[in-house]
Amino acid sequence: MPSLLPSLLSRVLPHPRPMRKLDERLGFASAGRAALAKVFPDHWSFMLGEIALYSFVFLVLSGIYLALFFEPSTAMVVYHGRYAPMRGEEVSAAYASAVRLSWDVRGGLLVRQAHHWAAHLFIASIVLHLCRIYLTGAFRRPRELNWTIGLTMLVLAIFNAFAGYSLPDDLLSGTGLRIFNAIALSIPIVGSWLAFLAFDGEFPGQEIIQRLYIAHVLLVPALLAVLISVHLAILIRQKHTHFPGPGRRDANVVGSRAWPAYGLRSLSLLAAVFAALLLAGGLLQINPVWAWGDFDPATVTAPSVADWYILWIEGALRLFPPVEFQVFGFEIPNQFWCGVVLPGLIFGALYLWPWLDRRWNDDREPHHLTGRPRESPLRVGLASAMLAFMAVLLVAGSQELIVQWTGWTVGSVRDVLRVLVFVLPLIAGFAGRWVAESLRRSDLDHAVELGHREMVAGLRRRNRPQAQ
């Protein structure tokens, strides 16, 4: 009886309806109607940023639940829980509560693991989103500001993932903190003061877990929430870029309306992200802190492999030669080059990229119509070189696994990687540029065939006409 429901509702709901009452007070209907009609381009690559957004939502929700059980303290307590091998042992309160979350809190392990997977997905989707923006030239004028905001969010995301990884005070995270401390110490002139400020004195200090906790659950998430809001406000103001196509110009956006088609699709993506994270949280074990043991500054796990978003720095630290020299009478510690200078150079170049690209191409015009990656062989080449460089560093960061598989010595694996870290980016860079250039040339040669393909693609889209 489909007609029963509306009549029932109209009797239950007071008159006039709540929405109308709200509008009487706020007068939002005309602005709301315009918002519902906002046009979003239909291309899968535009969903990468949304995956990052929904991962952030999941991180906040699951993080709030975890914070209700986690105890950010290095005070020693005796563990009495379901995990038998640890019962009666004296460990830090942080570690005990992380183990209790995994073994004794019903549903705790699911949320803990899904939260960790969400951190991976958050950073991975930001990196892929960055690649999309970079390769299609969407960072160009007028979007330089949103490029820098996005990069800042990537830096914050990596820092916060590292902070969260460090909180359980297990053996693996303690080793990560030790290296972080050594990198802070290496900064010329102020290094020792900075490290002492952060760690409350010499490593390990008594306060680092509490301080990382405040950064992890309050400072950085709040900053991220503000930056996400600004990022989206600028996006709404400037509107999306879109790929070239029939009827598409710099001065318009072509696609689906925010409501209902795009909104439902985006909500579907939200549900899909949550589904993937919760399935992973249930089925795929991640960071079993009870297996690592609690942090003991005199011991270390071997092999010790960090999470991938920080592992490239580890790889660089391993490959760097054992040099140390003085500049103006100050010794520059070895770990300074890979721990501070290398990330500084990479992110510095990324921050400056819109302006470097503008100078290189002598192009100061605003762009809203983006190109395919092949249209800029230089960018493709640089991206390939960068990804190859990172890939070698990631391999170096996990070289004990190669040693185990190949049976080679640590030294010979390192020698090979020291060569590859320079050679592979060069090869990948030139190869990437060559491929992009060939694709671009064949596009020009086969313009007619491409037109045919576009036509088929257009038919597949069920011949949707365009309307204002």
Next chain:
Amino acid sequence: MSAPAHAPRSVVLCFMLSALGAAGFAASYVIGLGNEALGVSIGAAFAFLALGLARWSSLISAAEPEYVEERSIGPTPQHEYDAFKQALIEQPVPRSWVLWGSLGTAVAAIGGAALFPLRSLLPAMGTDPDAVLSRTPWKAGLRLVNEEGLPIRPADLALGGVVTAFPEGLDPREHVDTTTLLIRVDPSILQLPAGRASWVVDGVVAYSKLCTHAGCPVGLYVDTADQLLCPCHHSVFDVATGANPIEGPAPHPLPQLPLGTDGDGYLVAEGDFSAPVGPSWGNH
């Protein structure tokens, strides 16, 4: 814009399956099923929700045209921009350097003053960090104890044996810089730097366990080669020649602790390490 008139059955089915998954999650929680059951049920609930929404959206898209929206962004017309600028700097807000300068000074001073309480993050040291980093609590006569807190005789170590040692009476978790490796080697292979011959007792040498690269504990001892390997960045140190780095990124040898024995035959330190332990720092 014409959506399908009747409820699409596939979408409704997905939503019902989603609700079923959610109910399964609640039931799994109440029964106390394992992590897998909880994850699969709630994951399925969201997966079916995603499927239903995606299907619904694609049904709408198929019935809809492609929409075009004009983009109205661009610089504001010059006269409007001038009017905005005029309103911003209009009287009674004069362009006085003294006025604006003094306001700037006040704001900068407040900002600077707000940084001072950050110093409270530092512990009470009575000295600067460089002095704290430069020394450890080891001193002449302080006994070495093992992880159980028991004193150690040279004979407790077999040839090729390794023991992690700490100063007696100090919490090793608070004084990480004291962590020491005792290794017993054949005394004839030792080629220590000049003046360190008396630092060894019956072939037992003591080195700082903290890697001089990034401070990780140098946890792996290869007794066939008398080498120490750091598992973090794979620096290798040669025990016989004063723990000189022979491989990897570590730039300095592991500092050596001078050893002796007390009246009861237990190992004691004869002073502090030969150099600051752990990673180099920027004001070294």
